[in-house]
Amino acid sequence: MTDPAPSRHPLTFPNFRAYLVGRFAAVLAQYAMMIVLGWQAYNVARETMSTSGAAAQLGLIGLAQFVPLFFLTPVTGWVADHFDRRTITRITLTCLMLSAGLLSFATYEGWVSLPLIFGIAAIVGIARAFNGPAYSSLAPNLIPREVLPNAIAMSSVAMQTGIIIGPALGGYAYAAEPWIAYALAAGLFGFALTGMMMIGPVPQPPRDTSRRPIQQMIDGFAYVRGNRLVLAAITLDLFAVLLAGATALLPVYARDILHVGSAGLGHLAASPGIGAGLTALYFSIRPLKREVGLKMLVAVIVFGLATVSFGLTAFAPRSIATELAIGSLIVLGCADMISVYVRQSLIQLHTPDAMRGRVSSLSQLTISASNELGEAESGFLAALVGPIAAVIGGGIGAIIITLIWARLFPELRLARSFDPPDIGEADVTQEKAI
Template sequence: MWRRVTADQPIPDTTPLRIHNFRAYLLARFTMIVGQYAMMLIIGWQTYTIARENGLDAFAASGQLALIGLLQFLPLFVLAPFSGLAADRFNRKTVARLTILLQLIGAGFLAWMTYTDRIGLPALFSVAVLLGIVRAFNGPALSALAPNLVPKAILPNAIALSSIAWQTGMIVGPAIGGYAYDAAPALPYAIASCLFIVAIIAISTIGKVPRSAITGAQRPIGQIIDGWRYVFRNKMVLGAITLDLMAVFLAGATALFPPFAYDILKVGETGLAQLAAAPAIGAAVTALWFSFRPLKTNVGPKMLWAVAAFGLATIMFGLSRNMPLSLAMLVIVGAADMFSVYIRQSLIQLHTPDDKRGRVSSASLLTISASNEGGDAFSGFLASIIGPAGAVIFGGIGAIVTVGMWSRIFPVLRHTRTFDPPPSLEEETPEQTLQEKIP
């Protein structure tokens, strides 16, 4: 029978997987992430190996990886305010489909260039720019779409499952990329193309999604300012977003996996795939745990401790010259990162009104990109000066220092005990009506 489910109505089952729209969203997110991370791993590997084969040393070749990160970050930095507004003003499913289509075009282009043995740094740099543009619009659209698919009572569970799809994609993607590249250099891009097609089809099966009209300023620039003003006024949201920004920006070891695999650990393409998958394994296990045992108490202090553990494990990875030890440290890095991501995303989504989620998500995406792609650029440039291992160790120390500073600058993070939003925000959030077939 068909039963009406609303955002505030208790439901007999707490799993979001009973909702078709969420299942389709989860499949689209998973296949897109697998394809995306398979591509990104091979783009980094091809960039580094082409640079080394052209006579550059490990320091200079790391600088080329810095350029890859910078080329992805700059478009996102410029476009993020407008992409958040697009997620709030336009159909979020349409925005998601278009961005996945652009990734499909990029993957097909690199597959052809690699297959015909014409791949070079200009082609890799061009697709890096495309990915930066795509992710500027894709992230806010998908992040803002997810809370509209499930009742808010089970939103933390949905966030955990979405994170599992993301982290599992980060495991499977690099593994597919590394092992497929070993079989045939163009194969990872061809597989990514097929996965993007699946993602587009899955997004297209999502039915009508309820959403809120934008309130406040009516002009686009005013609406953008409203979204960013909300971020800066809400100390919880601002503190959670910027904590991730600084910690991952400084301690971003993932961009330096190619020099670690090629020069330090000497494990080649298959070892590169294992290094890339290790953090995601730790993250996926953590997300799986939270999907069954959601965190409920002392969420702020636990987020701070998780970021500190992230920094410490990063330092140990930078010091290691043993592959099993390196993999173990990266598993801890991923687990600690997922712990903080779960808390941060839950706080941001539950402390943000629906009509502002796209714009707040774009602010969050901008800081995530600054920490990921911007951090990749920073790590690459730093590695070109003090070496890959030195850059990783320095970043881990910086992450631990950041935790101490942010616990002082944003005391609300230390004092936050639960995910519950303030009563005033509950009043602003409209009821979402969903139609779901429940046996």
């Protein structure tokens, strides 16, 4: 960070390059592992359970990941603001690598079971609880503030590329030999760890030693509550994706509705990432600059419509149902990427560095609530009303939530650009006054 010139590209900074490579490998491993966890749990459950009972097991996997994150969020944000963020990510990546390795060995030896899968899912949830805030709040320390939106777009490209390739790799590897999928994930986590080890010293926010840690943890909640723009961006994602959790039910659609098997599951799971990756690639070249809040609201509405469209493919002729499902999921991914891009840029640029860990932990909590808790909600709702009704109803719910949020939070609707107010001394004063 010796040259603050805004004309420099993010990739000219070696630390950011190492961060980007590590992020890509970690996301690739995570999504390869998680899609296989759900598929394996569903198939193990289907040996003794009905479709509804097995769908409920998918809900339990999401719950096993969310519960640790829920209780650890205040701690993980504070840790990210007070300790070396590189060390935190290195420790958590090691835990994820070992977890994937254990599942590979258990699957190879033939003693994998639902309790083991749930236990590993909980460990993954704990590791991600600490990993997420450290990873997110580390990125702005690696580059000048002026190029942060471009860096966020590039990071999103890496993440979405991992989302595209990861599930497909996981599905294809599982189809060849189930244990290979987990071994592949373990190797990729190890590669991500190597990338993180290559990052040199980075600036750390000044530590506030004047107050107790518990009060500083509360500060994160107070800051988000007091910044209505950040609050709106975080909570909109929470409730919209919580309801429209179509991807959680992909194993049900792949096996019992579309009948495409594990290879088809890889295609379905990769489809949202294809749409998101193309959108993120576009933003890395031409970042959004105008009417960002309104575009986020429109994107979430499109996300809900695409979810409804995916649900309705269950009634399409079998000859075109899979293609329609893939198309709907690609549109879903495009819309989700617009929402993610706007939300992450607003949060990072409207939050002072000393608060980024705590705010990022809250953002991760809402993302996990919308993803993992959304998986639980979708799995349990599918067990009650069926997977098709759960998907369609969730998409409609996301649209309704977006319209309500546009009314409740005019700050989001009226956000013209990413340009933040001065987050220098004024924010330090505000933080101390919370």
